[in-house]
Amino acid sequence: MVKTAGQIADSPDGVPLRLKLQRIEGRRKLKAFNLVVPLLLFILISFVLPIGRMMFNAVHDDTLLTLMPRTMAALKEWDGKDLPDEMAYAALAGDLKEAWSQKSAATIGKRMNYELPGALSQVTSSARKASALFAGPYKAALIEINPLWRQHDVWSLMQRGSSGYTAYYLLRSVDYQYGSSSRIIAVPPEKATFREVFLRTLGISLGVTAATLLLGFPVAYLLTTLPPKTSNLLMILVVLPFWTSVLMRTTAWVVLLQQHGLINDTLIALHVISQPADLIFNRVGTVVAMTHIQLPFTLLPIYSVMKTISPSVVRAARSLGAGPFYAFWKVYFPQTLPGIAAGCLLTFILCLGYYITPELVGGPNDQMVGYFIAHFTNQELNWGMASALGAILLTATLLLYYVFNKLVGADRIKMG
Amino acid sequence: MRTSLIIVGALAVIGLSVSGLVAIRPAFAGDQLTITGYGGAYQMSQRKAYFEPYAKQSGLKIIEDEYNGESSKIRAMVGTKSVSWDLVDVNSSSAVQLCADGILETIDWKKLGLDRTKITGGDKFDCGVPSIISATVVAYDKDRLPNGPKTIGDLFDTKKFPGKRGLFKSAFGNLEWALIADGVAIKDVYRILETPPGVDRAFRKLDTIKKDVVWWTSGAQPPQLLADGQVAMSSAWNGRIYDAVKNSGKHFEIMWDAQELDWDLWVIPKGGSRLEDAYKFIAFASSPAAQADQTRYISYGPVNQDAIPHVDPAVLPNLPTAPDHMANALLVDPIFWADKGGELGQRFTAWLAK
Numbered sequence: 001m002v003k004t005a006g007q008i009a010d011s012p013d014g015v016p017l018r019l020k021l022q023r024i025e026g027r028r029k030l031k032a033f034n035l036v037v038p039l040l041l042f043i044l045i046s047f048v049l050p051i052g053r054m055m056f057n058a059v060h061d062d063t064l065l066t067l068m069p070r071t072m073a074a075l076k077e078w079d080g081k082d083l084p085d086e087m088a089y090a091a092l093a094g095d096l097k098e099a100w101s102q103k104s105a106a107t108i109g110k111r112m113n114y115e116l117p118g119a120l121s122q123v124t125s126s127a128r129k130a131s132a133l134f135a136g137p138y139k140a141a142l143i144e145i146n147p148l149w150r151q152h153d154v155w156s157l158m159q160r161g162s163s164g165y166t167a168y169y170l171l172r173s174v175d176y177q178y179g180s181s182s183r184i185i186a187v188p189p190e191k192a193t194f195r196e197v198f199l200r201t202l203g204i205s206l207g208v209t210a211a212t213l214l215l216g217f218p219v220a221y222l223l224t225t226l227p228p229k230t231s232n233l234l235m236i237l238v239v240l241p242f243w244t245s246v247l248m249r250t251t252a253w254v255v256l257l258q259q260h261g262l263i264n265d266t267l268i269a270l271h272v273i274s275q276p277a278d279l280i281f282n283r284v285g286t287v288v289a290m291t292h293i294q295l296p297f298t299l300l301p302i303y304s305v306m307k308t309i310s311p312s313v314v315r316a317a318r319s320l321g322a323g324p325f326y327a328f329w330k331v332y333f334p335q336t337l338p339g340i341a342a343g344c345l346l347t348f349i350l351c352l353g354y355y356i357t358p359e360l361v362g363g364p365n366d367q368m369v370g371y372f373i374a375h376f377t378n379q380e381l382n383w384g385m386a387s388a389l390g391a392i393l394l395t396a397t398l399l400l401y402y403v404f405n406k407l408v409g410a411d412r413i414k415m416g
Numbered sequence: 417m418r419t420s421l422i423i424v425g426a427l428a429v430i431g432l433s434v435s436g437l438v439a440i441r442p443a444f445a446g447d448q449l450t451i452t453g454y455g456g457a458y459q460m461s462q463r464k465a466y467f468e469p470y471a472k473q474s475g476l477k478i479i480e481d482e483y484n485g486e487s488s489k490i491r492a493m494v495g496t497k498s499v500s501w502d503l504v505d506v507n508s509s510s511a512v513q514l515c516a517d518g519i520l521e522t523i524d525w526k527k528l529g530l531d532r533t534k535i536t537g538g539d540k541f542d543c544g545v546p547s548i549i550s551a552t553v554v555a556y557d558k559d560r561l562p563n564g565p566k567t568i569g570d571l572f573d574t575k576k577f578p579g580k581r582g583l584f585k586s587a588f589g590n591l592e593w594a595l596i597a598d599g600v601a602i603k604d605v606y607r608i609l610e611t612p613p614g615v616d617r618a619f620r621k622l623d624t625i626k627k628d629v630v631w632w633t634s635g636a637q638p639p640q641l642l643a644d645g646q647v648a649m650s651s652a653w654n655g656r657i658y659d660a661v662k663n664s665g666k667h668f669e670i671m672w673d674a675q676e677l678d679w680d681l682w683v684i685p686k687g688g689s690r691l692e693d694a695y696k697f698i699a700f701a702s703s704p705a706a707q708a709d710q711t712r713y714i715s716y717g718p719v720n721q722d723a724i725p726h727v728d729p730a731v732l733p734n735l736p737t738a739p740d741h742m743a744n745a746l747l748v749d750p751i752f753w754a755d756k757g758g759e760l761g762q763r764f765t766a767w768l769a770k
């Protein structure tokens with residue numbers, strides 16, 4: 001019996017075929033999604049959330065808001081000129097008394113000390129003395145206790161603290177600060193360190209990337225052109241340091257580069273130099289150690305791209321009359337560019353985050369941004385500064401990647 | 417189809433929960449005590465004189481940890497209520513400052529069962545029990561520098577003693593030396609350091625040797641730097657130099673001029689769960705026998721006055737408190753550093769980075 005088109009389109013249970021197809025497709029997609037869900041959750045919890053939290057910490061600071069509630073409320077009516085009135089001072093006295101009994105005076109003092117040097121000891125001693133105050137007039141009494149409370153700057157600072165959000169950390173990370181009347185001014189030159197540190201970080205990263213490229217390209221070429229047995233052996237030699245701990249490699253460099261280390265002793269024995277050269281605790285040691293550590297990262301992507309280039313292409317170019325350098329530069333080199341782009345990008349971004357190696361083999365003038373982030377986290381417990389520096393580093397890295405993408409194109413990067 | 421969905425979902429749930437469970441490891445009071453010290457030869461002496469004998473005597477398991485004196489770690493632990501260190505060895509300014517900020521337990525001396533008057537410095541600290549008296553000194557290698565520095569001014573004299581110097585990577589201890597080398601009398605050092613021009617003066621003096629300094633952070637580094645010949649002289653904690661001479665056969669010499677005396681104290685971070693065990697350990701570690709025993713391993717002065725007659729005679733001339741070392745000694749002022757440590761630390765970091 002001949003079925004009509006409409007009858008053929010219906011399956012035995014009466015549901016249209018199109019609908020069935022949609023359902024099956026949907027189920028397939030759901031199954032695929034379920035397989036990915038654990039990884040998605042993992043990335044969300046271990047990557048997106050912490051970084052988001054760090055960016056939040058860079059701008060969120062409610063220390064003064066939570067520890068000095070009365071003063072914050074009283075300052076809402078202050079117009080920002082001269083000094084606030086007696087009510088604000090009474091609120092301040094109340095807050096200082098509570099701070100002394102709760103032992104939070106040092107936390108308040110520390111936050112204020114970031115912007116007003118010397119404030120820490122003044123706030124803690126004021127809190128101790130204010131705990132003995134019981135009746136007004138508070139303004140005169142507090143100014144008597146410590147002249148800090150007569151300064152306009154400290155009141156501007158507290159008024160700024162009444163919103164839970166602050167730009168102070170981000171400003172300080174690029175060497176700006178709040179001046180009088182909450183204007184943004186540049187930090188005095190002897191305290192301005194971070195712009196120089198960021199430039200230094202970029203400079204060292206670029207230098208190390210260039211060094212690894214210059215050293216890695218010939219070795220990668222050698223690895224591709226040698227017969228398999230030798231090239232495998234050489235490959236093991238390249239990769240073996242890669243598998244050793246970074247800390248151990250850096251310490252090994254200390255042994256080599258010391259004043260009476262292997263390199264200096266050999267050079268002196270060969271009469272190349274008469275005094276030990278300064279190879280460590282300065283820029284030389286930093287760049288050398290970082291290049292050594294980053295070399296496999298640049299070399300391996302270049303090698304894997306070179307492996308895909310057929311040797312007959314260069315031979316064809318030579319047979320058509322190209323000189324050896326011309327053939328290399330015009331025919332071979334452009335084909336390796338995707339690998340070079342991959343290796344250099346990887347090395348550059350990794351170098352931006354270095355801090356252990358410069359700390360161990362560099363001098364005080366070679367410390368990169370990572371050192372300061374670690375210093376603020378571990379030594380000064382200043383989460384705001386650490387987060388702000390981290391946020392700026394992350395943003396700068398993303399910007400540089402965006403520029404790289406526009407110039408080279410991410411789809412042109414190949415790893416082999 | 418549905419079964420595979422269920423299997424995948426179950427696997428995901430199991431995976432996530434197992435990774436969460438692994439982190440939980442129940443630990444009960446009465447079975448262990450975590451003690452944190454400065455590591456290296458000093459902690460080795462504590463291990464031999466205190467941790468091992470006490471573990472044997474009480475059956476308690478002592479877990480050791482190390483740090484370099486950063487009080488911020490203790491603050492972070494107490495602030496986030498995740499105290500994993502039951503006892504910490506801190507220097508005097510940390511003890512004073514952390515106590516004022518409510519980070520440490522106040523010591524109940526009656527509960528400790530110790531006579532506070534018998535412990536040198538016991539009355540100065542509310543939140544800590546003194547353990548040893550140590551000194552920061554300038555040390556050098558006799559083999560490389562037969563005529564070594566004699567006064568603290570020599571540390572800053574790169575013409576007479578060329579070569580690099582090792583200094584502790586902090587303003588602590590270095591600012592005082594800068595002022596003394598600049599001509600300030602020892603009794604006036606902290607008075608002048610309280611004033612901004614005094615601090616400027618100290619930093620200016622440090623500027624004169626800044627490019628020749630190798631900065632160390634851990635107590636074990638100075639003997640290593642001296643042994644490698646990386647520095648001509650270095651500041652160091654005297655016990656570490658004594659240990660290098662005694663156990664590694666080095667010929668290091670200590671210059672005792674302007675030695676900076678300081679206490680090390682046992683403190684208990686607030687919020688820990690093993691207060692009783694911590695008190696029992698401190699009582700043991702402060703007993704005359706244990707204190708005298710520690711001097712067999714390292715040359716730090718005991719604080720228990722009853723221990724002094726029992727100190728190892730071989731180590732007596734090496735103690736910081738030996739009579740011929742006290743001529744030009746500076747006693748570190750913990751109140752000054754508790755007050756000003758934060759500011760001066762920030763200024764030091766900025767100065768270092770320039």
